[in-house]
Amino acid sequence: xxxxxxxIKLDIKKIQLDFxxxxxEVRNNRKLIYxxxxxxxxxPQVVIDAQNRFYETINSGVHRGxxxxxxxxxxxHEHAREIISGFINIKPDQLIFTKNxxxxxxxxxxxxxxxxxKSKTDAAVDKRLVLNAGDEILVSELEHHANxxxxxxxxxxxxxxxxxxxxxxxxxxxxxxxxxxxxxxxKIVSISHMSNVLGSITDIExxxxxxxxxxxxxxxxxxxxxxxxxxxxTKLGADAIVWSGHKMLGPLGIGLLAATTELLDIxxxxxxxxxxxxxVSMQKSxxxxxxxxxxxxxPPAAEAVGLGAAVEYLQKIGMQNVHDHERHLxxxxxxxxxxxxxxxxxxxxDDRERGSTVSFxxxxxxxxxxxxxxxxxxxxxxxxxxxxxxxxxxxxxxSTTRASTYIYNDDSDIEAxxxxxxxxxxxxxxx
Amino acid sequence: MNLSxxxxxxxxxHYKSPRGKGLQETFGGEAHHVNTTCGxxxxxxxxxxxxxxxxxxxxxxxxxxxxxxxxxxxxxxxxDGKNLTDFNKSSEEFLAMMQSKGKFxxxxxxxxxxxxxxxxxxxxxxxxCALLSWMAAKDAIIRAKGE
Ligand SMILES: Cc1ncc(COP(=O)(O)O)c(C=O)c1O
Numbered sequence: 001x002x003x004x005x006x007x008i009k010l011d012i013k014k015i016q017l018d019f020x021x022x023x024x025e026v027r028n029n030r031k032l033i034y035x036x037x038x039x040x041x042x043x044p045q046v047v048i049d050a051q052n053r054f055y056e057t058i059n060s061g062v063h064r065g066x067x068x069x070x071x072x073x074x075x076x077h078e079h080a081r082e083i084i085s086g087f088i089n090i091k092p093d094q095l096i097f098t099k100n101x102x103x104x105x106x107x108x109x110x111x112x113x114x115x116x117x118k119s120k121t122d123a124a125v126d127k128r129l130v131l132n133a134g135d136e137i138l139v140s141e142l143e144h145h146a147n148x149x150x151x152x153x154x155x156x157x158x159x160x161x162x163x164x165x166x167x168x169x170x171x172x173x174x175x176x177x178x179x180x181x182x183x184x185x186x187k188i189v190s191i192s193h194m195s196n197v198l199g200s201i202t203d204i205e206x207x208x209x210x211x212x213x214x215x216x217x218x219x220x221x222x223x224x225x226x227x228x229x230x231x232x233x234t235k236l237g238a239d240a241i242v243w244s245g246h247k248m249l250g251p252l253g254i255g256l257l258a259a260t261t262e263l264l265d266i267x268x269x270x271x272x273x274x275x276x277x278x279x280v281s282m283q284k285s286x287x288x289x290x291x292x293x294x295x296x297x298x299p300p301a302a303e304a305v306g307l308g309a310a311v312e313y314l315q316k317i318g319m320q321n322v323h324d325h326e327r328h329l330x331x332x333x334x335x336x337x338x339x340x341x342x343x344x345x346x347x348x349x350d351d352r353e354r355g356s357t358v359s360f361x362x363x364x365x366x367x368x369x370x371x372x373x374x375x376x377x378x379x380x381x382x383x384x385x386x387x388x389x390x391x392x393x394x395x396x397x398x399s400t401t402r403a404s405t406y407i408y409n410d411d412s413d414i415e416a417x418x419x420x421x422x423x424x425x426x427x428x429x430x431x
Numbered sequence: 432m433n434l435s436x437x438x439x440x441x442x443x444x445h446y447k448s449p450r451g452k453g454l455q456e457t458f459g460g461e462a463h464h465v466n467t468t469c470g471x472x473x474x475x476x477x478x479x480x481x482x483x484x485x486x487x488x489x490x491x492x493x494x495x496x497x498x499x500x501x502x503x504x505x506x507x508x509x510x511d512g513k514n515l516t517d518f519n520k521s522s523e524e525f526l527a528m529m530q531s532k533g534k535f536x537x538x539x540x541x542x543x544x545x546x547x548x549x550x551x552x553x554x555x556x557x558x559x560c561a562l563l564s565w566m567a568a569k570d571a572i573i574r575a576k577g578e
Contacts, residue, residue: 028433368469368496368560369438376434384469398470398494427434428443428497 010317010325012410018044018313019408030378033413038196038224038357038404039382040246043310050309051251054302062301063275063292077301080308081291087311088226088233088241090258096294097304100255101223102146104242105190107257107294108219109150111267112188116158118268126266128217133159136185138216140165140173140202141394142195145387147221151190160187167394171198171347178210186216193225193241197386197402198347199330199354201225208237217263223247227406228326228355230319239263249314249406250307253300264290271296314407322407326356329405329414333358336418342425346395357404359386362421364430367401373424379417436550437557438497445544446497451507455490460575464567466559471495473503475567477575485514489568498557502548503564509543515572521545522565529558 016022019042026032034042054076060069062077078092085095098104115129137151141164155162163181166174173191182189189211194201204220211218220241225231227248233241240259246252259267269276269287276296278286287293314322331351337343337360346359362370371383382402385392392398403417458476465472473493480487489511493503506525510518524541525548533553537546551561 366469366496368471368498368557372437372554372557373434389470392470398472427438 010321010407012325012408015317016408016410018046020045020048022408026378026380027376028378030376033377033379033416035403035405035409035413035417036380036382037227037247037406037409038386038402040252041227041249041406042408043249043251043306044313046313047249047251047306047310051302051306054305059302062299064298073301076305077299080304083308083311084256085258087315088231088258089235090233091261093289093291094233094258094261094264096257096259096264096291097299098255098257098294099253099300100246101221101242101244102255104255104257105146105150105219105221107270108190108240108242108267109154110270113154113157114268114270115266125268129266129268131158131160131187134185135160135187136163136183137161137188137190138163138165138181138186138211139189140191141167141390142171142173142198142200142388143190143192143390144196144221144223145389146223147190147192148390151188161185165191167198167200167391171195171200172353173200173202173207175203175206178207182210182214182216184214186211186214188217188219190219190221192221192223193231194228194355194357195347195388195391196224196357197359197388197391197400199357199359199404200348201353201355204236204238212237224355224357227314229323233258245303245307245310248307249310251303251310254303254307257294259290261290264293267294269293269296273297275299317407325407326405327351329409329411330354330356330358332411332414333403333405333417336414337421340418340421342430343421346400356406357402359400359402361397361400362424362430365424365428367399369428370401370421370424373427374417374420377416377420377423379420381417437554439547439550441544441547442497442501445501445504449500449504451490451504451511452492453490454492455488458488458490458571458575459577460571460573462567462570462574464563464570466495466499466563468556468559469496471499471560471563473499473564473567475564475571477568477571479515479572479575483576486510486512486518486572488512489571491564491567493564495563496557496560498548498551499560499563502545502561505542505544505548506564506568509541509545510568517541518568518572522569525565526562528552529561 058072060073081092085092119125119130217239220238222241222243226243245254273296342363344361348354367383384399458478461476463474475491478488521541528535528537
């Protein structure tokens with residue numbers, strides 16, 4: 001299929017019709033205004049249909065049968081892998097299906113743990129994956145817990161030390177600290193591409209250069225970037241990136257890891273069992289090559305097929321168009337919020353430095369109360385710490401209100417949010 | 432707006448002018464509870480009477496949404512100085528009300544202004560907010576008893 005990344009004016013009203021859930025009513029028979037796509041996106045009918053069609057017509061054991069249906073199911077599963085790998089410009093066997101991005105990051109962190117443990121008895125383990133006490137792992141202060149806790153655990157188990165790039169008051173990484181934080185001891189650098197709280201976009205090239213100058217592995221949490229902008233794995237220059245299918249119009253229950261062939265070759269498996277082996281005896285086993293090495297057990301094939309359909313849907317729209325549309329919405333939202341007295345926006349306000357995920361506070365009001373009144377008007381926003389407690393500590397708040405958009409949101413959704421915020425102030429008689 | 436079922440005047444009043452807020456220096460038991468979904472926090476301190484049968488003084492410090500703040504204030508009013516049997520009755524009544532999905536005839540003698548929280552029971556995501564202070568008080572009492 002062709003990727004149409006030409007500039008076109010998107011017909012959002014038409015796109016909205018592709019998403020059945022947008023037609024439903026919520027509390028008080030209000031129209032649903034969904035502004036929580038950073039948590040999980042809605043699904044177009046083509047994705048729901050693709051997944052259903054798998055169950056209705058070809059459901060059977062993927063990679064586990066010599067009969068007709070099993071062949072069709074296997075083909076569909078592998079075809080999805082081709083579509084998704086093409087989407088970020090890698091070869092199909094560089095793409096691993098997992099349950100979600102969280103599992104993908106654990107796959108990486110456990111590779112280091114397992115290599116470190118195995119190296120004590122197995123000389124064949126690649127030394128680059130072995131961590132010694134005092135080795136360093138670098139993350140940032142704005143990571144989602146998914147790109148923080150697995151590395152903390154790895155440090156606890158290996159004696160490695162966790163370091164982090166602090167954030168500035170504008171909610172961007174403090175790049176001036178990078179040089180002093182990266183050194184010969186740095187073995188892993190794992191950074192998010194876009195913050196799920198502040199929306200800030202990371203200068204990947206700067207971090208990549210620093211990581212590579214000391215030969216550290218460089219990983220990117222691309223959960224909030226792949227769904228919203230064109231991402232080319234080769235251009236990023238990372239050793240691996242992770243993201244989740246459910247945030248990019250795909251089904252729940254399927255996540256991704258894209259990595260260099262070299263890394264996939266040297267990493268030991270994370271989850272072991274059926275489907276990931278070469279030979280097995282009662283004494284020992286040898287493992288298949290990637291991607292199978294990392295896909296133990298019966299895979300979520302219908303979900304993979306659904307995600308393939310989601311990617312094709314996005315390709316038809318064109319990722320540059322998705323990005324341009326969301327930048328427009330971001331500007332509308334940020335400018336609108338700035339104009340409301342009593343609203344504090346967290347994170348960068350320049351739309352070139354941020355994506356369409358915007359955290360804010362209504363001064364004097366608790367996000368839970370804000371979210372509740374907005375909900376009463378049919379507006380779905382996220383309130384809480386967004387699985388990123390360290391940012392909350394930095395902002396000196398318990399939680400924030402967060403609105404995030406996607407391709408099915410239009411100007412009227414943003415206007416509804418802005419009107420809603422004024423209503424919230426009125427309701428609580430505060431400002 | 433049927434939101435006013437949840438945010439009744441009484442609740443907003445307790446939220447804006449909380450009763451009994453501020454920790455006492457002397458206490459026999461303390462508990463700190465956090466609502467992990469929204470980060471609301473409360474510390475409750477309890478000083479029991481000599482015979483250990485009643486709450487001589489309860490105090491608290493908290494941050495959070497209107498529902499959790501109002502609930503703490505209402506709880507303070509209802510149980511400060513009460514005996515433990517009364518506390519248990521009130522706390523059980525409150526829990527039953529919160530788990531009722533709003534189908535409940537709350538006993539005003541046991542709950543005081545707490546009856547106004549009936550509307551909150553219709554919003555599953557907010558039940559934890561309302562229960563936070565009661566759960567923390569229960570723990571603080573257990574600790575004060577040295578159990
Ligand atoms: C930046 C970021 N990283 C990681 C995750 C974890 O994704 P998942 O919960 O799908 O594993 C999320 C989303 O929750 C996220 O926004």
